[in-house]
Amino acid sequence: MPIKIPSNLPAYDVLTHEGVMVMDDDTAARQDIRPLRIGLLNLMPKKIQTENQFARLIGATPLQIELTLIRMSEHRTKNTAAEHMREFYRPFQQVRDQKFDGLIITGAPIEHLPFEDVTYWDELKQVFDWTQTHVHSTFGVCWGGMAMINYFHGVQKHMLPAKAFGCFRHKNLSPASPYLRGFSDDCVIPVSRWTEMRQNEIDVAPGLSTLLGSDQVGPCLVEDPAHRALYIFNHFEYDSGTLKQEYDRDIENGTAINVPINYYPDDDPSQQPQNRWRSHAHLLYGNWINQIYQSTPFDMERIGSSGQS
Numbered sequence: 001m002p003i004k005i006p007s008n009l010p011a012y013d014v015l016t017h018e019g020v021m022v023m024d025d026d027t028a029a030r031q032d033i034r035p036l037r038i039g040l041l042n043l044m045p046k047k048i049q050t051e052n053q054f055a056r057l058i059g060a061t062p063l064q065i066e067l068t069l070i071r072m073s074e075h076r077t078k079n080t081a082a083e084h085m086r087e088f089y090r091p092f093q094q095v096r097d098q099k100f101d102g103l104i105i106t107g108a109p110i111e112h113l114p115f116e117d118v119t120y121w122d123e124l125k126q127v128f129d130w131t132q133t134h135v136h137s138t139f140g141v142c143w144g145g146m147a148m149i150n151y152f153h154g155v156q157k158h159m160l161p162a163k164a165f166g167c168f169r170h171k172n173l174s175p176a177s178p179y180l181r182g183f184s185d186d187c188v189i190p191v192s193r194w195t196e197m198r199q200n201e202i203d204v205a206p207g208l209s210t211l212l213g214s215d216q217v218g219p220c221l222v223e224d225p226a227h228r229a230l231y232i233f234n235h236f237e238y239d240s241g242t243l244k245q246e247y248d249r250d251i252e253n254g255t256a257i258n259v260p261i262n263y264y265p266d267d268d269p270s271q272q273p274q275n276r277w278r279s280h281a282h283l284l285y286g287n288w289i290n291q292i293y294q295s296t297p298f299d300m301e302r303i304g305s306s307g308q309s
Helices: 010-018 025-029 047-058 082-088 121-134 143-153 199-203 242-253 278-295
Strands: 036-041 065-071 089-091 100-105 135-141 158-172 186-196 209-214 218-224 229-232
Touching: 010 047, 036 047, 036 278, 047 065, 047 082, 047 278, 082 089, 100 121, 100 143, 100 278, 121 135, 121 143, 135 143, 135 278, 143 218, 143 229, 158 242, 186 209, 186 242, 186 278, 199 209, 199 218
Parallel strands: 036 065, 036 100, 065 089, 100 135, 135 229
Antiparallel strands: 158 186, 158 209, 209 218, 218 229
């Protein structure tokens, strides 16, 4: 089954060209099936790029997915056309009475700020509370995952002396986890952040389990069953050229930046980067979607209630 998105959303043509099955509202309406409703709370400045990345991953399963794009109600983006935001995005306050099978909360380039200093922090805390009553499973990504694990468990983010930047090998710490079904013993994941979460602080938070971790860049994927959530601090969703775009931008702006580790062949930026994480990215998000399908209530009104079935 395909992912259902508006036919004039840029991701529609991108995914069609890549061979991902997509359908518009009219086609979906003719199918007698309940799609999984997945929300994407997009906090990234490059909205369209992020839409493409996540739609590609969640649209690759055999299940029909209905993707809803969500934004913070009062925050105004400076990097995406206002027309695009008006046409395709719903402010959180407009969807807060709705139920979702899954929600992805993206990262945001605001790592240097304390959580409390983020302009939309108060509304984001409302989102976190809302996930407990209106969302069956939530996936917090990079800063979004750091914010969630901080809000629910008080785990702090810590500034790094230098940016963790490149493709780092991670260990499979929980081979029996359904979220890591099909994973190798280790895998490569893109990393781009100035902060870290520390394993010893996660270990003392009750109920958390680290599924993927790296000796170089620390914990990566954490499961929080009590809050029906996953937190990932790195970027499986990145395109092949995303780290290159960040590197080239910093070089052009005169910002001090190291060549991303283990990304270019021979660490030579003149060469074309190689994607070595795509298959595991599809596995992880496909496994997440499958777990939602296996456990979400058929009656969406039961989402968030005790004894869901």
